[in-house]
Amino acid sequence: MNDTFLKACRGEEVPYTPVWIMRQAGRYLPEYQEVRAEVDFLTLCKTPELAAKVTMQPIERFGLDAAILFSDILIAVEAMGMHLEFSDKKGPVLSDPVRTKSTVDRLVIPDTEDSMPFVIETIKILRSHLGVPLIGFSGAPFTLATYMIEGGSSKNFLKTKKRMFQNPGLFSLLMDKITSTVISYLISQIRAGAQAVQLFDTWAGILGPEDYKEYVLPSVKKAIAELKKEGVPVIYFVNECAALLKELRKSGADIIGIDWRIDLKDAIKGLGKKCVVQGNLDPCALFLPQEKMEDKVKDILWKGEFARGHIFNLGHGVLPESPVENVAALVEAVHRFSER
C-alpha cells in the first residue's frame, strides 16, 4: 500500500511529493470514453462495477498516489429529492429549483445506504483492488446550494445571492439540510472505506470574505468538525480562494486545496505555515511544451516546501481536451523533481 498521500495529508515526512489530479477519471482518457460510449453519465455513476472501473483507469495508467471515487457532486442532491439530468450542452439541470420554504421543506436528508447504495458498493470494490488510498468526496454545502437554487450552472449566481440576501432565514434552513446531508454522506463513505474526503467548494469564491464568513463558513466548519471525528484527513478545496485565505484558516480542514490563480507561496503565507496545501498547477499548463510545464511543476514544488505538507494537484479539474501523454509527463515530473 502506497501511503505517501496519507502521510503528506498529516504533514509527515514523505519520500517524494504525492500527486493526484482533480477529475483524473474522466473524458481525457480514451478508456473512459469507451465506457461512456456504452452508458450515460448518471448510469455510470450509479453502477458500482463501472464506477470502480473508471476510478481505477488513471491509477492503472499513471503513477498517481491517490484515487478519487468516480461520482458527481449532484448525486447527493438528487438523493435529497431533486430531479437531476445531465445535458451535453448545458451541463447539470435540476428541475424545480429551490425557491420557497415548501421546496426546502420537501427536501430530505438521505440515508446513504438506502438512497445511494451504489456509492458504498463502489467504495468497497475499490478498496479491495486499489494499491493507493481512496478519496471520497462531496460538494460543499454552499456549492450544492447554488446548484439547487439556480437549477444548474450560472454566470453571476444572482438567484442564489438574492435568496441569501433577501431571505437569510430560508437560505440558512437550506444550508442546514444540505450540511446534514453532506456530513452523513461523507461519514458513510468513510465507514465504507474512503481513507480521506474532499469537500469541493467550486463556487464559494463568488462571495467576498464578509459574505463567505456569514453565509458559508459556519456550515463548512460544522461539516469538517463532524468529519474529523471519523479520523480521516479532510481536504477543503475552494475555487478562486485568493481573497478568502484568512477565512479558510478557520475552516478546520486538514488540507486546503488551492486553485491555480494564486501563487502557492502567497497562499501558504495567507494560510499560515502550519497548513498542509494541495495544488495548484493551471489545468491549461498541460498544453505547454513539456520543458515549460516542468518549469511550472518545479516552481510549485519549491513553493510547496514552505507549507507543513504539500500534495501536488491541478488548481482545478483536468480538462477533457488534455493530452494524455502530458498528464503522464506531469505525474512523472512531480515524482522526479520532488524526490528527497
Add this chain to the structure above:
Amino acid sequence: MNDTFLKACRGEEVPYTPVWIMRQAGRYLPEYQEVRAEVDFLTLCKTPELAAKVTMQPIERFGLDAAILFSDILIAVEAMGMHLEFSDKKGPVLSDPVRTKSTVDRLVIPDTEDSMPFVIETIKILRSHLGVPLIGFSGAPFTLATYMIEGGSSKNFLKTKKRMFQNPGLFSLLMDKITSTVISYLISQIRAGAQAVQLFDTWAGILGPEDYKEYVLPSVKKAIAELKKEGVPVIYFVNECAALLKELRKSGADIIGIDWRIDLKDAIKGLGKKCVVQGNLDPCALFLPQEKMEDKVKDILWKGEFARGHIFNLGHGVLPESPVENVAALVEAVHRFSER
C-alpha cells in the same frame, strides 16, 4: 463642473467620496430599454446622438460623479478588421477568430478618426452637455485578445492559453497589435475630450501571477505609460484581481479598480497605501434590503480611507435585473456616509 471624481483620481482631498457605476448606462434603466427597443446594440454604439443620450441617462437620474462613454470593448476589435455580432443568447460573436499568423497579419491598427468617428463625435457631444467628468475606455489588451482568439466568451479560455503557451511569438505579435490599437484609440478619446480613461481587464484574473507577469503586464505597462503622457488619470480594472495585487502595483495605473471578491482593506494592503482605488461593492448587493446594503457601503467607505484616494464603484458591472431605486439609494448612501 463637479470635479470631485478627478480630484479623487489624483489622491487630492475631496468633500465626499465620488461614485460612478460600471455599466451605469444600461439595461436596468427603463429609459435605456426604450432606446434599445428602437435600435440594436451596435447601432446604438455607433450613433453619436443616441450613444450620448444613453450615456447621460444615469447622470440625469442619479447624483453620479462621473459619466462613462457608452460603447463596447469590442468596437475597437471590429475596427481592427474582425466581424462582430451581438447575439442575445451568446453575447458577442467574432467570426473567423485569430488562430494563425495570417489572421494576425490581416489585423490593422485602426485610426480612430477614420474607423470609429462616432466615438469622437459622441465624446464631443457629451463634453458640451455634461456637468461631471467623462471617462473614456477600452478593453485591456489581454481581455481583447481572449475575445479575438476564443471568438466570444469562454468558460476556461483554453484556446487563448493554448496559443499563449504553445505559440508565444504569435501571441506576442497579436498583443503588440492590440496594444498599439488600445493606445491610439484611448489617445483619440482623450484628445476628443475624455477626462480620464479606464482599461477593462475582465479576464486577466484567469491567469496566475507568473503568467500574468509574463504575458499580460508588459502590454499593460506600455499602454499606461503612453496614456499617462496625455495627462489624464488612467484607471486599470482587473476582475478577480486578488492574487495579482503585487503585479498590479507595477502597472503604473493612477487608479486600480478592484472587483468585489476581495476585502478592500486587503486589496489596499496588497497594493500599498499610496494607491488610489476604485470599487468594490458586489453588484448583487443591490438586491439586499436597504439597511444591509448601507452597512456594506459604510464598510467599503471605511476601508477606502486606508488608501490615498477612493472612488466608490461596484466590483463589476451593474446587473440588468438591478432595481433602479436601489441604485439611487446606493449613490445617495455613498455621498451621505462619506461627507467630510
